[in-house]
Amino acid sequence: MRLYAEALPGDKFGYGLIPGKATIPGPTIEMVEGETLSIELVNNAGRPLSLHTHGVDYDIASDGTPMNGGVVQPGERRIYVWKSHRPFRRADGTLDGGSAGYWPYHDHALGGEHGSEGMAKGLYGALVVRRRDDLLPDKQFVVVMNNESINNLVAPNTPTFRARQGERVEWIVIGMDSYPHAFHLHGHRWSDTRTGYASGPDDSAPLIDTKDMVAAVSFGFQLIAGEHSGPGKFFYRDARSWGADVGINGVYIVE
Numbered sequence: 001m002r003l004y005a006e007a008l009p010g011d012k013f014g015y016g017l018i019p020g021k022a023t024i025p026g027p028t029i030e031m032v033e034g035e036t037l038s039i040e041l042v043n044n045a046g047r048p049l050s051l052h053t054h055g056v057d058y059d060i061a062s063d064g065t066p067m068n069g070g071v072v073q074p075g076e077r078r079i080y081v082w083k084s085h086r087p088f089r090r091a092d093g094t095l096d097g098g099s100a101g102y103w104p105y106h107d108h109a110l111g112g113e114h115g116s117e118g119m120a121k122g123l124y125g126a127l128v129v130r131r132r133d134d135l136l137p138d139k140q141f142v143v144v145m146n147n148e149s150i151n152n153l154v155a156p157n158t159p160t161f162r163a164r165q166g167e168r169v170e171w172i173v174i175g176m177d178s179y180p181h182a183f184h185l186h187g188h189r190w191s192d193t194r195t196g197y198a199s200g201p202d203d204s205a206p207l208i209d210t211k212d213m214v215a216a217v218s219f220g221f222q223l224i225a226g227e228h229s230g231p232g233k234f235f236y237r238d239a240r241s242w243g244a245d246v247g248i249n250g251v252y253i254v255e
């Protein structure tokens, strides 16, 4: 695939799949465990930047950091290769749990060797690595808590997410900044597992509706819209009152 990095109005930056169509967050990238993805990053943003990911496997040339020569200069392009693997048993008998999960990708070069300015200004997105046979969602929502914003927007301008009762909804939640947050969703609960589903009646993972986040924490889960609540307008928000009061919240409408 090819990603285009661009400057956006309001001193923001974004990644997009088509020139002139960058978004914050960038496109959600999906892989299935075992797949390898080759991403060509085209830098149309006018400043040096890069692409760095979490969760999957890569050689150091695809680290996307200045330290490892992974920066793309303005007007240039570079290929990053992301690999993933299925769970397997090592020769010593221990288990590797596989790559499946919900991960962030982001810039690691704009404004400094850690890309702090690039992340603050919108150069990030979600990577979903699925296990074969995972259920696919009907709707997918990405919530990135970034400083005093969600997806670099502040309520009431944060996204309004919509689903119909009974649809399988996938939430992907990422903490992109240096502050602690807590993600809270009204009216719905999920199991604190890789998928949001319990593996059986004796699964010890608790049922939750709030999850603590610190910098770069990412998780995701699926649930059935309105399953125990019926239709309505539900807040998704930073569970910290201070965070919600400064605009880190939005509305999820189940129709």
Ligand SMILES: [Cu+2]
Residues within 6 Å of the ligand: 052, 053, 054, 104, 106, 216
């Ligand atoms: Cu990171």
